[in-house]
Amino acid sequence: METRIAYFDETGDDGIVTTSSDTFVLTSLCMSTASWQHNFDAMRDCRRQLKQDFGFHITEEMHTRHFLTDKGLYRPYGWTPKQRKDLLIQYTKAIAALDAKAINVIIDKTRVQHRATYDVLKNALTYNIQRIENDSQSSGGWNFMIITDPGRLAPMRKTARAIRAFNPIPSQYSPEPRNSPIKNLIEDILEKDSKESYFIQVCDFISYFVHLYYKVEFLHASLPNRAARIIDDHFAHRVLATLKGGNLLNLDAARGNPYGLVIYPR
Numbered sequence: 051m052e053t054r055i056a057y058f059d060e061t062g063d064d065g066i067v068t069t070s071s072d073t074f075v076l077t078s079l080c081m082s083t084a085s086w087q088h089n090f091d092a093m094r095d096c097r098r099q100l101k102q103d104f105g106f107h108i109t110e111e112m113h114t115r116h117f118l119t120d121k122g123l124y125r126p127y128g129w130t131p132k133q134r135k136d137l138l139i140q141y142t143k144a145i146a147a148l149d150a151k152a153i154n155v156i157i158d159k160t161r162v163q164h165r166a167t168y169d170v171l172k173n174a175l176t177y178n179i180q181r182i183e184n185d186s187q188s189s190g191g192w193n194f195m196i197i198t199d200p201g202r203l204a205p206m207r208k209t210a211r212a213i214r215a216f217n218p219i220p221s222q223y224s225p226e227p228r229n230s231p232i233k234n235l236i237e238d239i240l241e242k243d244s245k246e247s248y249f250i251q252v253c254d255f256i257s258y259f260v261h262l263y264y265k266v267e268f269l270h271a272s273l274p275n276r277a278a279r280i281i282d283d284h285f286a287h288r289v290l291a292t293l294k295g296g297n298l299l300n301l302d303a304a305r306g307n308p309y310g311l312v313i314y315p316r
Contacts, residue, residue: 052192053236056080056182058206059199059244059253061115061261064171066159072271073264074157076174077257079249080182080194080300081150089148093248096144104129104137111245112141114258119276134280142289145252146296152253153181153303154260155312160269162315171202172209177312179213179232181303186234188302193236199244207239256293260311262286268313 057079062071081089100106105127117124117134129137155178162168179196186192198206214235218227244250263286265271273283290309293299301310 052082052084054080054082054186054192054194055086056194056196057198057247057249057253058175058178058196058239059250059257060174060202061254061257064174064202066162066165066168066170072158072160072269073261074159074170074174075257075261075264076155076157076171076178077253077260078153078178078182078196079148079150079253079256080153080185081148081249082192085149089150090248092144092148093252096141097248100137100140103140104133106137112251112255113244114255115277118258118280119274131280135285138281138285138289141255142292143296145255146293146298148252148296148298150298151185151300152256152293152298153178153300153310153312154257155181155314156260156264157314158264158268171205173314175206175209176213176217177314179210179235180217180219181300181312183232183234185300185302191234193234195237196235196239197242197247197250198239199247199250200241203239203241210235210239259286259289260309263290263309264311264313 058076060074060076062074064074097108101108110123116122155174157170157174159170182194186194196210213232215231216229217231219230221228242250244254262273266273266283266286272278273281294309299310303310304312307313
């Protein structure tokens with residue numbers, strides 16, 4: 051049986067308080083082990099080109115929110131707003147060409163009614179894993195393993211273990227949900243520092259632009275002030291359109307959404 055690797059990263063706070071963030075976005079990037087080396091080489095070549103064109107060090111982590119807001123290690127580069135925007139466009143095109151599929155789950159905390167009991171991270175991870183499992187079962191069956199950065203590892207492992215035994219799915223034939231345990235996830239969720247993983251950084255990039263897209267298009271809010279110095283309200287839409295054009299987004303994750311964005315609560 052074929053094995054695939056799913057990398058995960060997020061944007062937003064997984065607490066229920068909306069003062070920290072209105073949304074929590076959890077992104078997975080799933081690829082076949084047979085495609086891994088090709089994808090790695092493509093991202094390494096992209097980073098080499100960014101070094102040549104913009105001086106961006108190959109070993110430097112791409113943390114998208116900090117990049118857009120000119121924080122920390124990015125400030126000494128002295129890039130102009132146009133250079134930052136051009137770098138983002140180049141990076142987006144490289145991601146869109148990967149042989150992989152991305153699933154984005156958005157938890158809109160402004161919709162949550164039972165705040166005392168709603169577990170943002172648990173729900174986001176469950177919905178994402180369910181869709182990877184569905185993709186596996188609908189395409190001949192393959193195993194998958196999950197890699198993420200250490201930040202939320204313990205609760206993610208706990209959730210993944212739990213849904214191997216009990217994973218309630220709403221039934222159209224009964225008022226009671228049916229139990230559909232996750233069967234194709236192998237091993238516990240594994241950790242890797244995002245600084246050491248191109249693909250976790252790709253998940254960070256996608257999740258942040260999904261966050262911006264949702265903020266503007268669904269919540270009708272403005273971009274963060276510092277990000278608005280670099281990009282306009284339509285830039286996040288163009289990023290997602292480029293990823294969709296490259297067939298990177300798993301549109302089956304939510305067929306009613308043009309970018310396959312899974313949005314909860316419904």
